[in-house]
Amino acid sequence: AQTVTQSQPEMSVQEAETVTLSCTYDTSESNYYLFWYKQPPSRQMILVIRQEAYKQQNATENRFSVNFQKAAKSFSLKISDSQLGDTAMYFCAFMKQTQGAQKLVFGQGTRLTINP
Amino acid sequence: NAGVTQTPKFQVLKTGQSMTLQCAQDMNHEYMSWYRQDPGMGLRLIHYSVGAGITDQGEVPNGYNVSRSTTEDFPLRLLSAAPSQTSVYFCASSSGPTGENEQYFGPGTRLTVT
Numbered sequence: 001a002q003t004v005t006q007s008q009p010e011m012s013v014q015e016a017e018t019v020t021l022s023c024t025y026d027t028s029e030s031n032y033y034l035f036w037y038k039q040p041p042s043r044q045m046i047l048v049i050r051q052e053a054y055k056q057q058n059a060t061e062n063r064f065s066v067n068f069q070k071a072a073k074s075f076s077l078k079i080s081d082s083q084l085g086d087t088a089m090y091f092c093a094f095m096k097q098t099q100g101a102q103k104l105v106f107g108q109g110t111r112l113t114i115n116p
Numbered sequence: 117n118a119g120v121t122q123t124p125k126f127q128v129l130k131t132g133q134s135m136t137l138q139c140a141q142d143m144n145h146e147y148m149s150w151y152r153q154d155p156g157m158g159l160r161l162i163h164y165s166v167g168a169g170i171t172d173q174g175e176v177p178n179g180y181n182v183s184r185s186t187t188e189d190f191p192l193r194l195l196s197a198a199p200s201q202t203s204v205y206f207c208a209s210s211s212g213p214t215g216e217n218e219q220y221f222g223p224g225t226r227l228t229v230t
Contacts, residue, residue: 106158
């Protein structure tokens with residue numbers, strides 16, 4: 001079974017700083033997807049960024065980028081120029097590539113606070 | 117498009133009561149799922165469906181039933197509520213089974229069982 005671990009329960013940075021959230025996972029699969037989801041106080045789950053394991057290039061979405069280390073099974077999220085609206089819970093998630101259905105396995109989450 | 121909608125937003129049940137959490141999507145998505153979120157934990161998959169008439173169990177299915185009679189709707193039934201089922205429940209849908217198909221989440225239902 002796959003497991004996802006986020007070792008930082010809480011983080012806090014000043015606005016405009018850069019912050020990196022950590023995620024490690026365990027799997028014997030060779031092809032899979034990794035995701036970062038944001039959950040603001042509204043409770044809505046929002047996809048931030050995704051990475052396919054077969055793609056060597058790290059994914060980027062505007063101020064969000066990942067550092068994907070497949071051999072180390074590590075998938076960290078970097079938020080540059082952090083904004084107050086980035087305050088949220090962030091979840092790392094794993095999904096096997098071929099299983100006939102979307103089954104996400106989530107980490108425990110990191111609560112990120114951006115201070116003015 | 118309303119996207120994925122869930123009703124109710126909040127619910128309080130007594131132990132032993134039954135209820136149905138409603139989920140609907142208007143994006144013609146074949147794939148739908150139910151997750152629960154407990155404090156200090158990420159979301160965990162309860163049940164999922166790959167199309168009308170087809171459902172299967174996820175990681176934590178005990179105490180829950182699902183059915184999928186239409187593409188649009190995927191209700192989650194609690195047969196006899198227990199305090200351990202106090203949680204926030206999320207419904208999600210996607211157009212395909214792979215990671216290339218974004219999974220869209222509903223706003224969640226907060227359920228308290230006393």
